[in-house]
Amino acid sequence: MRKIFTRFLNTLFHPHDYFRILGRDRYKSLKIRIVLLDAMISLVPLIIVVTISYFWFQSILKEDFRNQVKWEIENTEQSIEYFVDGKVSALRFLASSYSYEQLSDQKMLNDIFTKFENEFSGLVDLGLIDSNGIQQAYAGPYPLIGKDYSNQEWFNEVIVRNVYVSDVFMGYRRLPHFAIAVKKNCPEKRSFCILRATIDMKILKRFASTINLRENDDAFIINHDGILQTPSQFHGDVLNKFKLPVLIPERGVSVLDLKELNGGPAIFGYVPITNSPWILVAVVKSTPYLRIPKIFRNELLLISILSVFIGVTVTFLMAQTVVNRIRKADQEIEDAMAKTEQASKLASIGRLAAGVAHEINNPLAIINEKAGLMKDILEMSGDLQQNKEKFLGLISAIFDSVNRCSTITHRLLGFARRMEITFEVIDLNDVIKEVIGFLEKEIAFRNIRLELKLKEDLPKIESDKGQLQQVFLNIINNAVDAIEEGGLIEVSTRVKDKNTVLVSIRDTGSGIPKNKLKSIFEPFYSTKEKGEGTGLGLFISYGIMKKLGGIILVESELNKGTTFTVEIPIRAGDGEGGHV
Amino acid sequence: MTVTKILLVDDEVEFVSALSERLRLRNYDAKAVYHAEDAMPTIMKDKPDVVLLDLKMPGIDGIEILKAIKKFDTTIKVIILSGQGDREIADEGIKVGAFDYVMKPVDIGEIITKIEQAKKSR
Amino acid sequence: MESEKDSDLRLVQLSLIAKIIASFTHEVKNHLAFIKESAGLVGDIMESRKSLTKQDIQQSLNVLQSVKDQIGKTSDLCNYLNRFAHRMDKPFSTFGVNETLEELLVLLHKLSSQKRIILERDFDKNLPAIHSDPAKLQFLIFCIIEEKLRRLDNNSRIIVKSAHSSESITIEVIPRGNSVETVEEGICPHEICQYLIKQLGGSISQEAEEIVVTLPVAGSPLHNVP
Numbered sequence: 001m002r003k004i005f006t007r008f009l010n011t012l013f014h015p016h017d018y019f020r021i022l023g024r025d026r027y028k029s030l031k032i033r034i035v036l037l038d039a040m041i042s043l044v045p046l047i048i049v050v051t052i053s054y055f056w057f058q059s060i061l062k063e064d065f066r067n068q069v070k071w072e073i074e075n076t077e078q079s080i081e082y083f084v085d086g087k088v089s090a091l092r093f094l095a096s097s098y099s100y101e102q103l104s105d106q107k108m109l110n111d112i113f114t115k116f117e118n119e120f121s122g123l124v125d126l127g128l129i130d131s132n133g134i135q136q137a138y139a140g141p142y143p144l145i146g147k148d149y150s151n152q153e154w155f156n157e158v159i160v161r162n163v164y165v166s167d168v169f170m171g172y173r174r175l176p177h178f179a180i181a182v183k184k185n186c187p188e189k190r191s192f193c194i195l196r197a198t199i200d201m202k203i204l205k206r207f208a209s210t211i212n213l214r215e216n217d218d219a220f221i222i223n224h225d226g227i228l229q230t231p232s233q234f235h236g237d238v239l240n241k242f243k244l245p246v247l248i249p250e251r252g253v254s255v256l257d258l259k260e261l262n263g264g265p266a267i268f269g270y271v272p273i274t275n276s277p278w279i280l281v282a283v284v285k286s287t288p289y290l291r292i293p294k295i296f297r298n299e300l301l302l303i304s305i306l307s308v309f310i311g312v313t314v315t316f317l318m319a320q321t322v323v324n325r326i327r328k329a330d331q332e333i334e335d336a337m338a339k340t341e342q343a344s345k346l347a348s349i350g351r352l353a354a355g356v357a358h359e360i361n362n363p364l365a366i367i368n369e370k371a372g373l374m375k376d377i378l379e380m381s382g383d384l385q386q387n388k389e390k391f392l393g394l395i396s397a398i399f400d401s402v403n404r405c406s407t408i409t410h411r412l413l414g415f416a417r418r419m420e421i422t423f424e425v426i427d428l429n430d431v432i433k434e435v436i437g438f439l440e441k442e443i444a445f446r447n448i449r450l451e452l453k454l455k456e457d458l459p460k461i462e463s464d465k466g467q468l469q470q471v472f473l474n475i476i477n478n479a480v481d482a483i484e485e486g487g488l489i490e491v492s493t494r495v496k497d498k499n500t501v502l503v504s505i506r507d508t509g510s511g512i513p514k515n516k517l518k519s520i521f522e523p524f525y526s527t528k529e530k531g532e533g534t535g536l537g538l539f540i541s542y543g544i545m546k547k548l549g550g551i552i553l554v555e556s557e558l559n560k561g562t563t564f565t566v567e568i569p570i571r572a573g574d575g576e577g578g579h580v
Numbered sequence: 581m582t583v584t585k586i587l588l589v590d591d592e593v594e595f596v597s598a599l600s601e602r603l604r605l606r607n608y609d610a611k612a613v614y615h616a617e618d619a620m621p622t623i624m625k626d627k628p629d630v631v632l633l634d635l636k637m638p639g640i641d642g643i644e645i646l647k648a649i650k651k652f653d654t655t656i657k658v659i660i661l662s663g664q665g666d667r668e669i670a671d672e673g674i675k676v677g678a679f680d681y682v683m684k685p686v687d688i689g690e691i692i693t694k695i696e697q698a699k700k701s702r
Numbered sequence: 703m704e705s706e707k708d709s710d711l712r713l714v715q716l717s718l719i720a721k722i723i724a725s726f727t728h729e730v731k732n733h734l735a736f737i738k739e740s741a742g743l744v745g746d747i748m749e750s751r752k753s754l755t756k757q758d759i760q761q762s763l764n765v766l767q768s769v770k771d772q773i774g775k776t777s778d779l780c781n782y783l784n785r786f787a788h789r790m791d792k793p794f795s796t797f798g799v800n801e802t803l804e805e806l807l808v809l810l811h812k813l814s815s816q817k818r819i820i821l822e823r824d825f826d827k828n829l830p831a832i833h834s835d836p837a838k839l840q841f842l843i844f845c846i847i848e849e850k851l852r853r854l855d856n857n858s859r860i861i862v863k864s865a866h867s868s869e870s871i872t873i874e875v876i877p878r879g880n881s882v883e884t885v886e887e888g889i890c891p892h893e894i895c896q897y898l899i900k901q902l903g904g905s906i907s908q909e910a911e912e913i914v915v916t917l918p919v920a921g922s923p924l925h926n927v928p
Contacts, residue, residue: 346712349719350790357784360730361663361684362592364773364780367737368685369598371769374744376605378762384754395745397594398769402738405776409727409734416723685773 027327034319035312042311050304054297061289069269069284070255072211076219077253077271077280080207084276087180087199088163090120095184095195103128103184103195104136106145113139122203124177129155131191140198142171158183158194165276168201168229168238176201176238178229201238205230208280216285221278224248229278234262248272248279261285349416356412363401363408370394370401423572426465428493428501429454435472436491439480448483453492461501461570467544468568471552474537475505475564482509482562499570500550506563512556520554548572584699585626588612589619589645590634590661595684599632602688608695616640620648623656630698632691633678634661635669642669643676650677657698661686714894715837718844725812726783733776740769782808789836797836799871799917800825803862806840810847817856819879821847824863829871832919834902839917842898845890846875846913852888855880866919870904873915881911 094112095103102108113126125140133150149155158164158181166179181196204221208230211219220232226242228235235242245258245268253271261268267284374394377387384391432454436443443450479489487508496502512520521542538552545552549569556562586608590596596612603610613622616637623631631649635642642660649656660681662670670681679698682691744762751758782805789802807821814821843862850860858879865872899906904917 346716346719346790349716349723350787353719353723353787354784357780357787358663358666360780361777362595364777365685366592366595366598367741368770368773369595369602371741371766371773372688373598373602373605375763375766375770376602378754378759378766380605384748384751388748391748392745394598395741395748397598398741399738401594402734402741405734406731409730412723413727416720416727685777 027323030326031316031319031323034322035315038315038319039312042315043308046304046307050300054300057296058289062287065287065289066255066257066267066269069211069267069282070253073219073255073269073271073280073282074253076207076211077273079210080204080221080273080278080280081275083203083207084165084180084273087120087197088165088182088275090116091180091182091195091197092163095182100128100184100186100189100193103193104130106137106139109137109139120197122200124171124198124200126198127196129181129194129196131189131193136193142173154179154181155194159192163275167223167227167277168204170239171198176229178204201230204278211282214284214286214288217283218285219280219282221273221280223277224272224279235283242281352412356408359408360405363404366401367398370398423462423464425460425462426468427460428458428468428503428568431465431468432472432491432493432503435469435476438473439476442480443489446480446484447486448480449488451488451490453490455492455494458493458501459495459570461568462572463548463568467548471541471544471566472503472505474541475552475566478537479505479507479509479562479564482507482511484509496567500567501570503566503568504563505566506561508561511558511560511562512554513558514556517554517556521552583607583609584630584695585628586610586630586632586695587619587622587626587628588632588661589616589637590614590632591616591637592634596634599686599691603691606692616642616645619645620652623649624652627653628656629702630679630695631656631658632661633658633673635673636663636666643672646673646676646678655702657702659691659694659698710891711894711897714890715841718841718890721813721848722786722809722844723783726779726809729779729812730776733772733779737769737772737776740765740772779808786840789840793835793837794833795836796831796833798829798831799839799873800829800864802836802840803843803864803873806844806847807862810844814851814860817851817854817858819851819854819856820859822859822861824861826864826866826871829864829866830919832871832917834917838898838902841890842895842902842915843873843875845888845895845898846915848890849888850875850877850911852884853877853881855882868919870916870918873917875913875915877911 094116098108098112103112109126109128113123116126117123125138125142125144127135127140127144128137129135129149133148133152133155135144135147135149138144154164154166162183164179164181166181168176168178171177177198177200179196179198181194184193184195186193208219208221211217213219216234218233218235220235220242221229222242222244223229226244228238228240228242231237232242245261246254246256248254248270249272251272251274253269255267255269258266258268261283264285267282269282269284270279272279371394374391377390381387432452436450436452476489476491483489488506489508490504490506492504492506494502494504521538542552545566545568549572551567553565553567554562555565586600586603588596588600588603588610590612591614593614596614600610600612611622611626611628613619617640619631619633633642633646633649635646646658646660649658654677657679658673658677660670660673660678662673662681662683670678673681679701680694682694744765747754747758747762754762785801786805786809789797789805803825804823807823810821847860847862854860854877858877861874861876861878863874863876865874895906899915902917904915907914907916
């Protein structure tokens with residue numbers, strides 16, 4: 001796993017190594033590298049931001065939704081509370097407005113009931129119960145006169161509390177009701193009575209329904225024991241038990257996220273309704289807040305894809321431009337190198353030709369004078385005896401001069417031949433020996449020891465003799481200059497592998513400091529005095545070797561010496577440039 | 581008729597020795613020096629009428645020698661021995677005071693003519 | 703694009719120079735050989751005789767004279783080479799076209815004599831000097847002549863003629879002889895010739911086998927500085 005990762009990083013940062021097989025297409029690899037890196041740099045934060053935004057947005061929406069649920073529950077609770085309070089107040093008003101006599105009067109009670117019914121939504125019946133728990137008067141649909149409530153819990157509760165709101169119960173005809181009872185003090189009887197109204201549960205249900213419910217949602221009212229006061233959609237009908245997943249606090253709205261409620265996650269909101277035995281519950285399973293993100297997500301995805309696409313395209317185009325520029329610049333350098341090389345060749349051959357034409361004049365002049373002298377002597381005195389030796393001497397001098405002319409022109413011819421780039425099969429050792437021949441005098445003059453370690457049976461190579469000689473000449477010349485006096489130059493040849501041979505030129509000269517090593521192949525780099533050397537030697541040599549499919553390598557240590565290694569392909573083929 | 585004294589200054593020994601011999605055969609008092617440093621001392625000692633001077637000797641500026649000769653004695657006529665490609669230097673020599681020049685390889689007739697002209701102009 | 707052409711041009715120029723130098727050295731070698739033989743001959747005479755007869759003296763004198771003549775020729779040849787080599791020094795100078803043509807023809811003598819083709823000159827004596835690139839011009843004419851040399855049968859002639867009008871000078875290369883088919887590649891590809899003439903600011907035209915190069919005289923509006 002690690003290996004793959006390392007490989008990936010390597011490809012990303014050094015695709016050159018992996019693309020080397022493609023040879024000259026380092027530009028392609030550079031392009032790919034730029035695009036990849038750029039894409040990564042721009043995509044990764046984009047993805048991070050988008051992902052974070054998405055989830056953040058979603059949680060905001062969810063929070064919002066929960067708040068909405070909470071608000072609705074609160075509102076509904078308030079409504080129910082006010083409703084209950086309202087009904088309690090109304091009942092209290094009734095109780096205080098009428099005397100016991102009036103209320104216990106059946107006819108009066110009926111009358112009150114009828115009037116009340118219109119205003120009092122959901123009123124089912126109204127009853128007056130005396131202090132013993134006996135219903136003295138009753139207005140309503142059920143036969144409840146004389147019913148004894150003394151044992152019922154609510155009766156005892158209302159005596160203590162003065163007001164009582166009951167849980168929903170199954171009344172006659174099996175319809176769910178709840179009752180509100182208020183205690184009325186009857187001072188004339190030195191006792192109290194209870195006015196009780198029964199209200200249809202449907203009212204409550206209506207309230208519960210005002211909570212904005214969606215398909216999977218459920219809102220209902222329960223009592224503290226979990227008994228449903230209103231019918232619920234998913235959790236059972238009235239008076240069924242609803243399993244409370246949590247403890248309900250005495251007051252305040254709570255909205256919880258439950259992982260599991262009736263087969264899945266839900267928002268569970270609840271609030272105890274003040275002044276009543278009830279709790280309003282909402283179980284929200286719907287997730288409208290997810291729908292919005294879905295739309296958002298689609299848009300986001302579209303924008304992301306679009307921007308990624310645009311980004312990659314732009315990056316690619318830019319990479320293309322940049323790499324093309326680089327390629328162009330590289331090409332220009334190569335061209336400049338070629339130009340310089342050719343210009344220098346052109347210049348040097350021009351110089352040489354002019355030089356030859358000039359040099360030849362002297363031996364020609366000599367021949368001329370010698371021949372002229374002979375003529376003079378012959379004309380003046382044809383005496384052979386006297387002048388024989390002289391004549392022969394003059395003739396000999398003429399021969400010498402002719403030879404001199406030959407050498408001069410021969411050198412010119414050799415140089416001219418080498419001007420053309422010709423590949424031929426050559427013996428590298430011979431080539432080197434020839435070059436050494438040019439420099440022998442200089443080397444001896446400076447007292448430099450020369451060691452040749454030329455491998456026997458070195459395979460013959462296919463290359464350009466003239467150009468190779470130029471390279472070796474340049475390097476060995478540099479070696480000679482580096483040494484100045486005394487010291488050693490060692491030239492060796494050997495086989496590197498089945499495709500390459502090596503020529504090493506080692507000197508014990510002043511060496512090149514490590515920080516300068518990289519620059520030595522640059523044009524116009526020279527450590528020589530101004531006016532000496534053009535600084536182009538190694539630059540041109542580098543170019544030559546590159547064209548011939550080889551390499552120039554250099555190692556050096558200050559004051560110890562320098563070793564140049566020239567790698568030459570045995571067959572003319574492609575290769576790489578010079579490096580350190 | 582005085583014999584014309586000629587000094588040849590040229591580092592190409594074979595050439596200048598042959599030429600001076602040929603001049604001697606034609607009754608000139610011709611002498612050769614092969615090193616530039618010997619030029620002035622010899623001139624001062626021998627006081628030649630005409631000097632045949634090669635301007636392109638290694639290590640020394642022929643023009644400087646020419647100037648020195650002229651400075652020493654303006655009556656000495658200098659004829660420049662010029663290589664084929666050295667027209668410019670020859671022209672410069674003329675400007676500095678040389679009498680004339682001949683191109684190598686020299687034509688003996690031409691040299692004699694110019695020596696006579698130089699002598700006449702003294 | 704331009705630099706590519708330039709470098710191609712340079713390569714071909716180097717080939718040209720190599721050829722000219724080869725021709726030159728060949729010729730010089732011949733001269734030198736002659737001199738050597740001649741000197742040898744005189745030496746033999748000197749060595750073998752006890753004393754010289756009048757004939758011997760005469761013969762020796764003749765030989766020696768021919769040696770001197772040969773020296774003259776060799777020296778001239780070197781002059782031409784020298785001048786030719788120096789043409790490359792300045793890409794721009796004022797020069798006489800006839801002189802450059804003469805140099806070229808002298809230096810090509812050996813090359814043409816291999817096929818016994820004679821190079822003739824018909825130069826306009828009043829040809830004005832022009833301001834241009836002499837090396838390039840020589841190169842162009844060389845290319846044209848070289849092509850003719852390849853295409854002509856042995857024992858033919860090539861006439862190089864110069865003429866002028868008020869605004870331009872013309873150089874005509876007129877082959878006279880039978881053509882031969884040749885597969886041999888010329889030194890100079892056609893594009894290079896076109897490139898050259900463009901650089902020289904002139905034009906080239908062909909009528910039958912005759913080629914005419916027209917160049918503007920210095921100062922004429924045709925002249926454009928690259």
